[in-house]
Amino acid sequence: MKKKKLLSTLLSLLLLVGCINTCQYITPNATVEYAQASSFSQRNAVSKAKSYLIVSAFSKSGLVKQLKYEGFSTKDAKYAVNHCGANWRTQAVRKAKEYLNTSAFSKSGLIKQLKYEGFSTKDAKYAVSRCGANWKKQAVKKAKEYLTYSSFSKKGLIQQLKFEGFSSAEANYAVKKVKL
Incomplete structure (x- = not known):
């Protein structure tokens, strides 16, 4: 002893x-x-x-x-x-916030990205629910990103945002905010 x-x-x-x-x-x-x-x-x-x-x-x-x-x-x-x-759930939340600081994501898009990074589905969903994202604001940010690099009709931009995983309400909100 x-x-x-x-x-x-x-x-x-x-x-x-x-x-x-x-x-x-x-x-x-x-x-x-x-x-x-x-x-x-x-x-x-x-x-x-x-x-x-x-x-x-x-x-x-x-x-x-x-x-x-x-x-x-x-x-x-x-x-x-x-x-x-390390607390891997905490790491998932941190990674979600890191992504949201650099680019716009839909809820489902961010889950897919976190899973690609190696987080479990459960931890990715946990992170997305706790990262503090406003998904309508994320849709607006993504719409602005698209319009920076390409031209879209109102209908085309809504379709693209929905393809990215945004809901119809989020996509329509974004299109209104970017005044398309």
């Missing part, structure tokens, strides 16, 4: 001075178990995963792919995503 306590204290000190990266701030005993149960490459993969999650949102599979691209083995990448402390 004294050996475990000494190791726990030593790891705690190393954590304080930044010598060891852990996947989450946890009790010293749990830190000992984490440090003993993982290899150096796994701890590095966890550290890299956490740094990616600070910058951008990822799905579990998307983060595995990114870590593999960085040169981590599949085993280490999978270990990292399972030990980095």
Whole structure:
């Protein structure tokens, strides 16, 4: 027991001075178990995963792919995503908001995009319901995007917006707002 306590204290000190990266701030005993149960490459993969999650949102599979691209083995990448402390639903909401900050999406279009990114259908639907989007405003934004690059008749723009997944009400609202 004294050996475990000494190791726990030593790891705690190393954590304080930044010598060891852990996947989450946890009790010293749990830190000992984490440090003993993982290899150096796994701890590095966890550290890299956490740094990616600070910058951008990822799905579990998307983060595995990114870590593999960085040169981590599949085993280490999978270990990292399972030990980095990420809440994948929270990541889905963050990713949805990231997309909405750069482009316009319909509700169904955003779900499809999140699924493409590797989020489960359940997490994608959860994210879309909690991302705070106003789907009528998204339809207006998408209509403006289309009109920037192409010409449309009123009927054609409504059809295009509906094709993108907007409802008839959202598409008609957008067309009125862009004064087409």
